[in-house]
Amino acid sequence: MKIAYVGAAPKSTEEVERRRSLLQGWSAPDTTIQMVYAKEGPASVESMYEEYLAISGYAKSMVRLECEGFDAAIVGCAGDPGIDAYRELCTDMLVIGPGMSSFHAAAQLGRKFTLLTVADSMIASSYELIQKSGLASKIASVRAVNIPVLDLAVNREETLEKLVRIGREAIHEDHADVLVLGCMSMAFLQVAEEMQKLLGIPVINPAKAALKLAESFASSFLQQSKAAFPVPSKYPQVNKSTLGES
Secondary structure (H helix, E strand, O other): OEEEEEEOOOOOHHHHHHHHHHHHHHOOOOOEEEEEEOOOOOOOOOOHHHHHHHHHHHHHHHHHHHHOOOOEEEEOOOOOOOHHHHHHHOOOOEEEOHHHHHHHHHHHHOOOEEEEEOOHHHHHHHHHHHHHOOOHHHEEEEEEOOOOHHHOOOOHHHHHHHHHHHHHHHHHHHOOOEEEEOOHHHHOOOOHHHHHHHHOOOEEOHHHHHHHHHHHHHHOOOOOOOOOOOOOOOHHHOOHHHHOOO
16 A cells, blocks of 8 residues: 655755654555655644645645556645545545544543643634534634744744643633644654653544544545546546646
8 A cells, every 4th residue: 555645845855754764664564655745835733724735746646656656645744735626636546634534533431631732823723623524513713822833843842842731721611531742843752652641631643643544545446536526627627747746
């Protein structure tokens, strides 16, 4: 099985390989992971404006990957930017969003979950994504750590300490019984397991949730419904190889 991770490029090739290695280590033995980074778009997504900037580059990558025979692609942002568009464009490749994957996992593990997002600027759009997922009744709160995405890994221990503190507040003040990490950079810090031990409740890693759901659906020969995500009427007129350039 071939699965691609499509996102914004980290600062270094070493970080790209580190993330690929983590995904490969979490995956099933017959799964091959490829990291794909759009050449256009922002280095990180911390606002709706940046989400929209990212979509064009992601879409081109998705189409190219489908042409190359990939079984599934994971959107490399926990806000799932543009996922409906990619599902329209792709007819033979499964497209999975880490945000929605994590919300549905959290809904299976508890009664109410709190999403830990990166910044106050993402709180409103996070509530919208949860509502779009059909899980508005399951949300306890959305809380922001207010650490820029590109700074999350600068001091891992400080980031972990803040996540635990805010998570504890969500448990006691919002009655959350599951936490969801709302950023892929948080996911690749590998803090979820440590948070679980310290807080005593499940903590969802969006990278793992998306990967395992992609493997499960792809191995079951399931893809997004074309009744729900029909190919755009103008799309057959587009040169697919041109659209897939990134």
